[in-house]
Amino acid sequence: xxxxxxxxxxxxxxxxxxxxxxxxxxxxxxxxxxxxxxxxxxxxxxxxxxxxxxxxxxxxxxxxxxxxxxxxxxxxxxxxxxxxxxxxxxxxxxxxxxxxxxxxxxxxxxxxxxxxxxxxxxxxxxxxxxxxxxxxxxxxxxxxxxxxxxxxxxxxxxxxxxxxxxxxxxxxxxxxxxxxxxxxxxxxxxxxxx
Numbered sequence: 001x002x003x004x005x006x007x008x009x010x011x012x013x014x015x016x017x018x019x020x021x022x023x024x025x026x027x028x029x030x031x032x033x034x035x036x037x038x039x040x041x042x043x044x045x046x047x048x049x050x051x052x053x054x055x056x057x058x059x060x061x062x063x064x065x066x067x068x069x070x071x072x073x074x075x076x077x078x079x080x081x082x083x084x085x086x087x088x089x090x091x092x093x094x095x096x097x098x099x100x101x102x103x104x105x106x107x108x109x110x111x112x113x114x115x116x117x118x119x120x121x122x123x124x125x126x127x128x129x130x131x132x133x134x135x136x137x138x139x140x141x142x143x144x145x146x147x148x149x150x151x152x153x154x155x156x157x158x159x160x161x162x163x164x165x166x167x168x169x170x171x172x173x174x175x176x177x178x179x180x181x182x183x184x185x186x187x188x189x190x191x192x193x194x
Contacts, residue, residue: 007136014139017146018128024153025064025120031160032067033059038167039074041095042083048093065117072113075099075163076106097167109159116156119149 036059043051062070076099084092101109127145132138177183 007134007139010136010139010143011133014131014133014142014146017143017150021123021146021150021153024150024157025116028116028153028157028160029064029067031157031164032064032071033062034164035097035160035167036062036067036070036074039071039097041093043093044088044090045093046090064120068113068117072106072110076101076110099163112152113156116152119152123149 037052037055041048041052059067075097084094123145127142130138131142
C-alpha cells in the first residue's frame with residue numbers, strides 16, 4: 001500500500017512540475033510574440049492597423065524557435081530595412097526597437113534562448129516519450145530535469161519581461177512628451193520661419 005501511495009505522490013509531483021514548465025515555456029513564447037509585434041512597425045496611416053493585424057495572424061502560428069530567431073534578428077540585428085513602397089500616396093511611418101549590446105552579450109543571449117528552445121523540444125518530443133509514469137525512478141528523473149530546466153526558463157522569462165517593461169516605459173514617456181504643451185508649442189510653426 002505504501003508503494004502505491006508513494007508512486008501516486010511522486011507521479012502527481014512530476015506531472016505538476018511538467019505542467020509548470022509547459023506553462024512557463026508558453027509565457028516565454030508569449031513574451032517573444034509581444035516583442036515581435038512591437039519591434040518593427042511600418043506602414044501608412046491608412047494601412048498600419050491592417051499590417052499589424054496581418055502580422056498578428058502570422059505570429060500566432062509561429063513556433064517558439066521561429067520566434068526566438070525573429071526576436072534576435074529584429075532586436076539585435078542591423079538597422080531595420082524599411083519596406084517603403086515606391087508608389088506612396090501618403091507618408092510612411094516606421095518604428096523599430098533595437099537593443100544595443102556588445103557582441104559577446106548578444107551571442108550569450110542568443111545561445112541561452114536557442115538552448116531553451118532545444119530543451120523545450122527535447123522535453124516534449126523525447127523526454128516525455130521515455131517517461132514511465134508508473135516508475136518512481138522515472139518520475140524522480142523527470143522531476144530533476146524539470147526543476148533544473150525551470151530555473152533557466154524563469155531566467156529567460158525575467159529578461160524578456162524586463163525588455164517588455166522597458167518598452168512600455170519608453171512608449172509611455174514618448175506619449176507624455178507628444179501630449180505635452182511644450183512639445184506642441186515647439187512643433188507649431190513660427191510665422192517667421194515660413
